[in-house]
Amino acid sequence: MEQGRSIVHFVNVGKTYDGERLIVDDLSLEIARGEFLTLLGPSGSGKTTTLMMLAGFETPTRGQILLNGQEINRLAPHRRGIGMVFQNYALFPHMTVAENLAFPLNVRALGKAEVEARVIRALDLVKLGGFAARRPAQLSGGQQQRIAVARALIFEPELVLMDEPLGALDKQLREGMQYEIRELHQRLGVTIVYVTHDQAEALTMSDRIAVFDQGKIQQLASPTELYEKPRTSFVANFVGDNNLMAAEVDTLRSDHLCSVVLEGGAKVIAVATDELMPGQKVMLSVRPERLRLDPDAGAGTSSRLKGVIEEIVYLGDHMRIFVRTANQVRFLIKAANKEPHHGLTKGGMLTFGWSAQDCRALPV
Amino acid sequence: MTVTAITSPDDSRSIKRELTRSLRRRKLQAFVLVAPLLLFILFMFIYPIGGMLLRSVYSPDFARAMPATVAAIAEWPGSGTPPETVWAGVARDMLALQQRNEAGPVAAALNVEMSGARSLVLKTARNAGKLTAPYREAMVTLDPMWNDARIWQAIKRLSSPVTPRFYLAAVDMKVDEAGSIVSQPEDRQIYRSLFLRTLLISGVVTLCCLILGYPVAHLLANLPLRISNILMIFVLLPFWTSLLVRTTAWIVLLQKQGVVNSLLVWSHVLTDETRAELIFNRTGTILAMTHILLPFMILPLYSVMKTVSPVYMKAARSLGANQFVAFTKVYVPQTFAGVAAGCLLVFILAVGYYITPALVGGESGTLISNMIAYHIQKSLNWGLAAALGAILLTAILALYWTFNRLTKIDIIGLG
Known part of the structure; x- marks a missing residue:
């Protein structure tokens, strides 16, 4: 059966608030049971609206949302049995931690002993055993977040939604929590749909990532594929740093490669991502860490460019070098801090290059 | 970040001194900034009260008016009629x-x-x-009422400058002829029931305000700003209208030949x-x-x-609570501070309300404040008015204190 593996199925879902602009535009998406799916996109891209439709706080204007094969378009949120973690935790300030955790159990009229046992188990799960009697305001941001996660999991939902849950935490804490949520997911086997605008967070945590822009999914793929093989220039740009060059396809080659002409007239070889036609406008994309500072030393460098160093930013483990080429394209190069880079000075000339396999021609 | 601890005691003393100095300047x-207001309150509010x-x-x-009498009556034990010295004192003071x-x-x-002592x-x-001496005979001849022991007991009571009699009167008690404290006779008891009625009516008004105000406040807080601003103007409109106008408008609406009654008659709910009776009573x-x-x-709500x-309601819903449970268990408890503030504010204002009950209260709708006003303006028994006021003030302060204790919120910042 088709529904056996997938827990949620969006079928041609559309959502508009004003009847003119579609916030979510003909969205079709299948979420597999037990997977960690991230909806990634800039603000206003429709990712949060998608999540809210799944949670039941928004109704789709068109299309269908299926949960375990049942249409849930008009099902009230409290009947869906979906756990949810909110951006600012949404812990009830007038209840203690234990009361917060017991809330979903009490509304389900579970026995007192059962509730107590589950609360203790949930507190242990997020390593906050001694905090039952505290109020949310007495906890740090990270602790509140853990309680919010525990509260969303305590009634054992199959599906948990997280709406930018780590947005309010500082960087270090955020990284720790990313790991913890990931670990919880693996241990409990629940399906998690996670919304974020932080691409690094999406890459770290997800099994699959759906990149949203203008109400549409631009690409749905695993983190590796998304980073290594972006299908559109939007995805290439949004996920990770990138260097983009406008170009035109010259000739297609048999081995998925093509020869393109840069705006300055230079010819380079790139990976053809799609069915490209000669003469088609494309964007060339090269990751900054794939640019080589010493193009002549290593084998496989297929393209070279020359430019003036505009800025060098030292970041400890690597350096960011901004170079402007003769035809005014600005490049970012990430150079690992492995060996001393002598002779790099602001205003100096620099020759750099890349391998054809690292350069992708994306249709515009 | 590192914090350097102050190790030597000398150091710590000097840094404390500097801290006090810098704080003193700010204090x-x-x-100085609040001094004008403080002075105003002191002279216009605290001092008169x-x-x-x-x-x-x-x-x-x-x-002060009867010095000779007061000096002489101190010797008198208070039973029967006093000795000649007191009579002589009264005669001398009367002449003066x-x-x-x-x-x-x-x-x-x-x-x-x-009563009757005035004439x-x-x-x-x-x-x-x-x-002329002997004054006892002369005065009894002038008016036999002087022979009444009660008049002398009254004089003795009045001769002491510090007196509990206003407070006793304010709670329907008095000192009887024998000097013990007893309740006023049934037909002269008014203040105790008036206090109770004041508290009762204030309580009912507070409850009505809460029932009517809570949904409105909820709407105001949750509707889009454009609409809620218009609603807010309707809430504030009464503030910009004179209290007298609003009260008399109610008279127009509620009187026997008024709009409400006429509508009810017209729609055959009532007959002519x-x-x-909607006004000049408790209902009004x-x-x-x-x-x-x-x-x-x-406004406090x-x-x-x-x-x-609103995310709390969403969270509650996502956790499995229906609208009603989410509202009562999650939303309402978070508004308790506003409920407490609003109730306290309305109750305190209602307890001391004067103009409205005076205009529309009739017999059964008058409050204790109307009685205080009566004693200030008409009967000129300022002592009794002050005692009634003091009891009211104490009751409100006690109420405020308990309320603060119970709700653990400090609304005005006292206590």
Whole structure:
């Protein structure tokens, strides 16, 4: 059966608030049971609206949302049995931690002993055993977040939604929590749909990532594929740093490669991502860490460019070098801090290059 | 970040001194800024109220007006009629009062203690020149009422400048002829039931305001800004209308031939003969006061509800609670601070309300404040008015204190 593996199925879902602009535009998406799916996109891209439709706080204007094969378009949120973690935790300030955790159990009229046992188990799960009697305001941001996660999991939902849950935490804490949520997911086997605008967070945590822009999914793929093989220039740009060059396809080659002409007239070889036609406008994309500072030393460098160093930013483990080429394209190069880079000075000339396999021609 | 600890005691003492100095400067600045308001409150609020409260226990006017009597009556134990020295003192004081033309206040004060004493005092003062020793016979001849032991007991009570009699009167008690404290006779008890009625009506008004105000405040806090701003104007509109206009508008609406009654008759709910008594009674007071005090409930509720993020309701719903449970278990408890503030504000205002009950209250809708006003303006028994006021003030402060204790929120910042 088709529904056996997938827990949620969006079928041609559309959502508009004003009847003119579609916030979510003909969205079709299948979420597999037990997977960690991230909806990634800039603000206003429709990712949060998608999540809210799944949670039941928004109704789709068109299309269908299926949960375990049942249409849930008009099902009230409290009947869906979906756990949810909110951006600012949404812990009830007038209840203690234990009361917060017991809330979903009490509304389900579970026995007192059962509730107590589950609360203790949930507190242990997020390593906050001694905090039952505290109020949310007495906890740090990270602790509140853990309680919010525990509260969303305590009634054992199959599906948990997280709406930018780590947005309010500082960087270090955020990284720790990313790991913890990931670990919880693996241990409990629940399906998690996670919304974020932080691409690094999406890459770290997800099994699959759906990149949203203008109400549409631009690409749905695993983190590796998304980073290594972006299908559109939007995805290439949004996920990770990138260097983009406008170009035109010259000739297609048999081995998925093509020869393109840069705006300055230079010819380079790139990976053809799609069915490209000669003469088609494309964007060339090269990751900054794939640019080589010493193009002549290593084998496989297929393209070279020359430019003036505009800025060098030292970041400890690597350096960011901004170079402007003769035809005014600005490049970012990430150079690992492995060996001393002598002779790099602001205003100096620099020759750099890349391998054809690292350069992708994306249709515009 | 590292924190350097101050190790040597000398160091720590000097840094504390510097801290105090820098804080003192800031405190001084703050004090100078609030000084004008502080002075204003001190002279226009605290001082007159203090003076008024003092009147409820301290009443030296009688003793000052009748020095000879007061000196002589101290010896008298208080049973039967006093010895000749006291009679002589009264005669001397009366003569002096008559010459200064100041017998009126004394007569009024004594009349409060014993009805009929006014004319007795004024008559005696008028004839004080003709009185000769022995004064007892002369005065009894002038008016046999002087033979009544109660008049002398009243004089003895009045001769002490510090007195509990206003407070006793305020709770329907008195000192009887034998000097013990007893309740007033049934037909003269008014203040105790009036206090109770005041508390009851204020409670009902507060409850009505809460029931009517809570949904409105909820709407105001949750509707889009454009609509809620318009609604807010409707809430605030009464504030910009004179209290008298609003109260008299209710008279127009609610009187027997008024709009409401006519509508009810027109729609055959009532007949012309059975027009409802909606005003000049308790109903009128409750209706008008609820309307007038409603904004004082809505505004504190609104300000608290505005801070309750709608995400809590969503969270509760996602956790499996239906609308009703989410509202009662998650939303309402978070607005308790506003409920407490609003109720306290409305209740305190209602307890001391004067104009509206005076205009629409009739017989059964008058409150204790109307009685206080009566004693200030009409009967001129300021001591009793002050005692009633002091009891009211104490009751409210006690209520406020318990409320603060129970809700653990400090609304105004006292206590």
